[in-house]
Amino acid sequence: MEWHIECEGVWKIFGPDGKTALQAIRNQALDKNSTKHRLNHIVGVADVSLKIRRGELFCIMGLSGSGKSTLLRHINRLIEPTAGRISVGGADTADMDKKALSRLRSKTIGMVFQHMALWPHRSLQDNVAYGLEIQGIAKKERRRIAAEMLAMMKLDGWEEHYPDELSGGMQQRVGLARALASDPDILLMDEPFSALDPLIRRDLQTQFLDLSQRLHKTTLFVTHDLDEAIRLGDRIAIMRDGEIVQVGTREDIILNPANDYVADFVRPLARSQFLKADAVMNSLTETELATNRRPEHCVPWDASLQHVIEKIAAVRQPIGVVRDDAIVGLIDPYTLLGALRTAEPIA
């Protein structure tokens, strides 16, 4: 397995003397509040270790103040960690000199910001081509790439216009075009769609998913919106008070929340829509497999619960679950009711 981005034991303590404060926190096992009151330092990120695969769309979810944006800024070293190691593509970013760091930021990593952060005095093409300008690419080539990127974001013909002439959704598409202009390996997205209204947000999420499936960029996507994280993320990390509470796929997070905090978060979501047949079935042992006769009706192992319910309602008898052409389990109406009862507890 190739890890594209690795964080190991990353700490960020804000304050005049973070290193000493960290020592005190480690020795005395202080929590966030007592650090603030006794040491007058603020814990931004607390002992975070993460590994992200090449091409993965990884969501970091948390409420405001949970340290998710701070953690994101460690990847391109906009923020220096107090302790810990961050490596991108196997290279430790702490070892980079100014030139290498500039190259990492302008070439390897593209970033999208919450409030777009387009420069109002630069035309759209000059906004998009800024990273290329920093890399020292000639003007003609810059203009060509900028036009190409704007066209990809369906903004062709807007090259000479200025950010204040655009709506919020269009501006964030320019933000995305700017991040993609130097064809980076990694995208860092800091709540890119949270400043937009819900319809535009959904539309941009769809466009982004489509784009991301085509471009296969390793993406770190920060959001405070669980629906967004569930919709976009291959894997999701949930953060609270600077710590990572749980990392997993959307099914992991929803069906097996690590603690009450995560459970509280995922409660509003209809969990049954994420359940699949193999999570509900009664597994059969080897002997049962051998002795039991094959049921007349079967569903695939990854059939949705909806599908299972329809099937049982139609055939009015227990059905089998098939994986790789073999029966792996049985679902009868009682099992189904039990599963639904656990999935959607009556509050």
Added chain:
Amino acid sequence: METFDFSDPFQMFTIPVGEWASEATKWIVTNFRYVFQNIKLPIDFILSGIEAGLRGCPPLVFIGCAFLLAWQVAGMRTAVFVAAALFAIGSIGAWPEAMTTLAIVLTAVFFCCVTGIPLGILAAQNDLFEKVLRPALDFLQTIPSFVYLVPIVMLFGIGNVSGVIVTIIYALAPVVRLTNLGIRQVREDLVEASTAFGASRLQTLLNVQLPLARPAIMTGVNQTIMLSLSMSVIASMISVTGLGQMVLRGIGRLDIALATTGGLGIVLTAMVIDRISQGLGRSARDRAHKGWKETGPVGAVRRLMALIPASRTVPARLPQQEE
């Protein structure tokens, strides 16, 4: 031994600040006068250049140039106003004095900008430097100009060059303050975005911070210009010529005619420079994103050029070469 009098505690002692200042000035004058005389040289060089140019320029040519400049930077209405105001200065008989005052003001503003803008940039980048600079600026802005008039005369002598120096001291603060403020007010995420795309601090300063702080910096320059002009009457006490001297002489001789002419000249000059310098501070956004080449006289000429049929600009020899 006297008893301590609570109703008047300061009877017992006095700190002789005045004497210290006097001694210090005398010491500097006797030991370092040559240093200050050398500081005069670049100022003298630029001042005499500008003054010779302005006074040598025929008034109508000057008014024409000012009209075109104002049209370019601030639009047609301002340009008409500028031309009318300059014409009025000439009509009331204050033209040569106005040119001398303008030369002193421009020289002072030039030196204020070349020192003030870098100081402001440094202050914006470095909190410690700002902390040190701020009381110095407070001092410059509040100390009455009469206080440093005498030491300046002792160090630099009298005349227009000394006038420029007192004007610089008087007018430096706003450009420093507003440059600092303008850069600090640039949105944090715009600066962060520049860093995130690999720009160094210098690149971020040149590409993002300075362009976005330009309106604030130009307001500072504008304020510096206005303060320089208002200094012209006080500066005339150390034998600086120009409009200020007309006013001072008018007061001295109770000559209302002369004082009014000089005063009106100062007001009109101030309005002319103010309108032009404010025009320079407008951002591209205020001009509806039209480049400077598309507006004003330059734009007019370019539009006129575009009207000339393209066929006439093609060399006539081209068809012959094909034969």
